[in-house]
Amino acid sequence: xxxxxxxxxxxxxxxxxxxxxxxxxxxxxxxxxxxxxxxxxxxxxxxxxxxxxxxxxxxxxxxxxxxxxxxxxxxxxxxxxxxxxxxxxxxxxxxxxxxxxxxxxxxxxxxxxxxxxxxxxxxxxxxxxxxxxxxxxxxxxxxxxxxxxxxxxxxxxxxxxxxxxxxxxxxxxxxxxxxxxxxxxxxxxxxxxxxxxxxxxxxxxxxxxxxxxxxxxxxxxxxxxxxxxxxxxxxxxxxxxxxxxxxxxxxxxxxxxxxxxxxxxxxxxxxxxxxxxxxxxxxxxxxxxxxxxxxxxxxxxxxxxxxxxxxxxxxxxxxxxxxxxxxxxxxxxxxxxxxxxxxxxxxxx
Ligand SMILES: NC(=O)c1ccc[n+]([C@@H]2O[C@H](COP(=O)([O-])OP(=O)(O)OC[C@H]3O[C@@H](n4cnc5c(N)ncnc54)[C@H](OP(=O)(O)O)[C@@H]3O)[C@@H](O)[C@H]2O)c1
Numbered sequence: 001x002x003x004x005x006x007x008x009x010x011x012x013x014x015x016x017x018x019x020x021x022x023x024x025x026x027x028x029x030x031x032x033x034x035x036x037x038x039x040x041x042x043x044x045x046x047x048x049x050x051x052x053x054x055x056x057x058x059x060x061x062x063x064x065x066x067x068x069x070x071x072x073x074x075x076x077x078x079x080x081x082x083x084x085x086x087x088x089x090x091x092x093x094x095x096x097x098x099x100x101x102x103x104x105x106x107x108x109x110x111x112x113x114x115x116x117x118x119x120x121x122x123x124x125x126x127x128x129x130x131x132x133x134x135x136x137x138x139x140x141x142x143x144x145x146x147x148x149x150x151x152x153x154x155x156x157x158x159x160x161x162x163x164x165x166x167x168x169x170x171x172x173x174x175x176x177x178x179x180x181x182x183x184x185x186x187x188x189x190x191x192x193x194x195x196x197x198x199x200x201x202x203x204x205x206x207x208x209x210x211x212x213x214x215x216x217x218x219x220x221x222x223x224x225x226x227x228x229x230x231x232x233x234x235x236x237x238x239x240x241x242x243x244x245x246x247x248x249x250x251x252x253x254x255x256x257x258x259x260x261x262x263x264x265x266x267x268x269x270x271x272x273x274x275x276x277x278x279x280x281x282x283x284x285x286x287x288x289x290x291x292x293x294x295x296x297x298x299x300x301x302x303x304x305x306x307x308x309x310x311x312x313x314x315x316x317x318x319x320x321x322x323x324x325x326x327x328x329x330x331x332x333x334x335x336x337x338x339x340x341x342x343x344x345x346x347x348x349x
Contacts, residue, residue: 010036012082012112013326018067021267023334028065029083029327036114039093047118048099050089052109053349055323056137057330057342058171061085062264073289083111083326087346088126088136099125106136111326113346124297128305138171138341139315140304142290146258147175148300149293154256154286155232157183162226164245165189167236167261168209169196169316171341176234177206178313185232188225190241192336199339203314218244229253238263239270246274249283257287265334316340 016030040047060074061083068076077083087109091099099105099120107123109115117123126136138144150172151157163180165173168189177200180187189200190212200209208225215221222230222244229250235242238260245255263269278285307313318338320329326344333342 005037005039007035007037008114010034010113011323012110013323014082014111015065015077015079017079018076019065020067021265023265024062024065024331026327026331029330031324031327034112036112036116038114040095040116044116044118045095046120047095047116048091048105048120048123049093049114049116050105050109051092051114052087052089052112052346053104054088054134054137055109055111055326055344055346056086056141056143057326057333057338057344058085058142059259059261059264059333061330062334082115084108085111086137086142088133088141089115096120099123104129104133104136106141111323113323122291122294128301131305131308134317134319134343134345135308135315137343138317139175139308139313140301143171143341144175144304145293145297145300146290147172147179148304149290149296150234150256150258150288151176151179153293153296154288155234155254157185157232159184161185161231162228162250163187163232163234164222164226164230165206165234165236166212166241167191167259168206169199169204169340170236170338172258173234173236174200174204174316174340175313177204180232181205181207182307182312190221193339196336196339199316203316212241219247222248232256234258235260237261239272243272243274246272246277246283249277249281251281253281253283255283255285257285261334318342320344322346 019028064077088106091103104126105123163185165176167173169191177187187206189206189209197209200206230248231253233245233255235257236259239262318340323346
């Protein structure tokens, strides 16, 4: 034991093998026991040791479970090592003046009880603690910033426009819809169950919502909800949904390509047929990554914290208890098991 420092058990969830295509299985991951020293090792510069409290399950993690040969915006996980992702944690030891012992942080950490984070480049100090700390896995974290940047920066929204959001009850979608309502837009969302459709209408204030699984003809469904067409499409799903939306965009419409979850388990992505409509309707289709927008985080907090306190923004979380439940919670994103933001509690304090 180096320097007589305390070494403790460290439960972890590791990736056992890469999953090229298809729905991942719980057995592709494994809970195991490691150990960790609760001090930054001597000689390690710019590092923190944290106790992980809440972990975020995010769809992009599916891509990290693949052995990515070509250049990708994310790196593959390493087999045999804990998965990594966004989370909320408490600093136990630090060599960085910005992070002090006992402070709470959110950002990239490991799927384990304790993590040593060396040269953290995406770690934010939590300053507002009068809101639930779990919110920093979603609403006040990466998902919130994605909704904020995607809607306000990429979609260039205008008051009263016609807005469509897919995967609308999820971590990102539920916020996009509420942001659009704050701007007096007409907002319709789609989701994969009756319960989620009810949430969209009754909890998040969408003007209308539909269950895409019960619509044999997505084009007809969109024409029903948008007889005059769509100004803004917040794209979370891809595939057939994108194809149907392309037929229903209005002149000078905008599509923010946030994600395409229907494609993440496919070996070969589906083709999209209606792209020519971008030309005739002069539609802007723009992909974006939240990582490009973190400089706006203080501005986002300035807007969102009062809205939360005034009850103008609602947020639904789906909370799984215990690190052991993390693999099933992650996989559940791809079957629609989660209702709202999926997170995992590692420890409550
Ligand atoms: N660009 C960025 O920087 C960025 C950042 C964060 C997230 N994203 C993307 O944003 C999207 C939403 O992420 P999130 O965190 O908010 O996830 P989420 O919506 O909370 O969870 C995923 C949801 O996607 C839906 N889904 C799963 N498979 C589907 C399929 N085959 N077809 C249609 N819907 C399907 C399910 O809801 P239903 O029950 O409604 O099917 C599921 O609950 C994802 O595409 C993600 O990759 C992008």
